[in-house]
Amino acid sequence: MEDTTRLAPPQMVQGDPRTLTLLDINARFLPHEQFRQLVTNIERDGCLTSTPLVWNDAESGRLVVLSGNHRTLAAIEAGLPQIWWMQIDEPLPRQRQIALQLSHNAIAGQDDPAILKELYDELESVEWRQYTGLDDKTLDLLEKVDVSSLGEANLDFASVQFMFLPAELARAEAAFDAARSTAAADRRWVAGLEQYEQVLDGLETSRAAYKIGNSATALGVILAVFERHLAELADGWFDAATGEPTRKGTVPLETLFGLREIPVESAAVVRVVVDQLVKDGIVPEKEPWRALEVLATSRTDDEAAGEPEPERP
Structure with missing residues (x-):
């Protein structure tokens, strides 16, 4: 009964x-x-x-x-x-x-989208907006993503979305581009679930280390750590044991020098040398980067000949 x-x-x-x-x-x-x-x-x-x-x-x-x-x-x-x-x-x-x-x-009520947006827009503080727990899907801040091309009706997946302020966007794009450009040429559209968990773990560790609550700020910490280890991305194209490349194509200079910028005085010195090599016909005008090969080869030849190194200033 x-x-x-x-x-x-x-x-x-x-x-x-x-x-x-x-x-x-x-x-x-x-x-x-x-x-x-x-x-x-x-x-x-x-x-x-x-x-x-x-x-x-x-x-x-x-x-x-x-x-x-x-x-x-x-x-x-x-x-x-x-x-x-x-x-x-x-x-x-x-x-x-x-x-x-x-x-x-x-059993729960539904939000009137117009009223919800009106109330949300009244929140001027980013912290109070975060407090609401409203996600991008609810607020319709991002375009809808078509995942029908995945071709697997029962695919278990989770979407990860990042939002950046304008000042942070350029640095984030540069970091992602550097990481992506070191990989092989094939494209991977779906990441494994364990990678999703690694992202969450990384954000949580960053938050705990710096005592911060905002995910975007935590991601900024991760990007800063990534920037300090740019040179390690050379593992994507270089075999340190043999001194030979492991793939075809091009690589970003950041992975060669481990940084994105050099002092302007040093850049001026390099530019003068490169221009001179191009003018002398040693380096093709459309391939100025070959100046690095010329300088590296010249250095190797000097060492093989037993010539002393020039004194450093």
């Missing part, structure tokens, strides 16, 4: 969230970034601003969280010693427990 009896009004209880039992099977999942934002919001507020629903299972003595598992877990991670929750003390058949759990997850 169906249990159609009305529930007695739950009572409000305050206690240690660590005493609560989380569900072993929970249909509702929260993406990593949203969970981290939830923890950050709770740390900022110092309390939960929405209340979990807990069932007091007198038979087992457990306090089972029927709804609000992620909020409870986030409160624990945020270090809250006490939280408030709504507690049902009467017996609940398994069927009704599941129905309560699923209804809390499934």
Whole structure:
């Protein structure tokens, strides 16, 4: 027979969230970034601003969280010693427990897009916009991506989207271009799930190391570390043991020198030498980079002849 009896009004209880039992099977999942934002919001507020629903299972003595598992877990991670929750003390058949759990997850209102945008636009602070937890899909900030060409209906995938302020965009594009240009010529449109996890781990490590909460700032830290190790990208085209290239094509100069820029005085000296080599017909006008080969070869020949190195200033 169906249990159609009305529930007695739950009572409000305050206690240690660590005493609560989380569900072993929970249909509702929260993406990593949203969970981290939830923890950050709770740390900022110092309390939960929405209340979990807990069932007091007198038979087992457990306090089972029927709804609000992620909020409870986030409160624990945020270090809250006490939280408030709504507690049902009467017996609940398994069927009704599941129905309560699923209804809390499934029955929710929908946002009016026009009103949502109007309210969101009123938030002037980037921090408060981040606090809302609204993603790019909800705000329709990015164009829709057509993934039908993947050709696999049951492909398990996760999208990763990066947004940069104008001042950061050029540096980010340069870093990604340098990394991409060292790889082989084939294009890879789908990354493995383990790479997605590595990105999340990298962002989390950067955040923890510098005590920052913003993902874009954390990515900036990763890019700064990448910039300091540009020379290591030479492994994509050079075999240090044999001194020979490992592939055809071209490579970015950053991977040769390990930096993107040199002092203007040094650049002027190099430019004079390159221009002279072109003028003397030693280096083709359309291939000025061959001046590096000429200079390197000249250096090698001098060492082979046993000539002393010129004194350094």
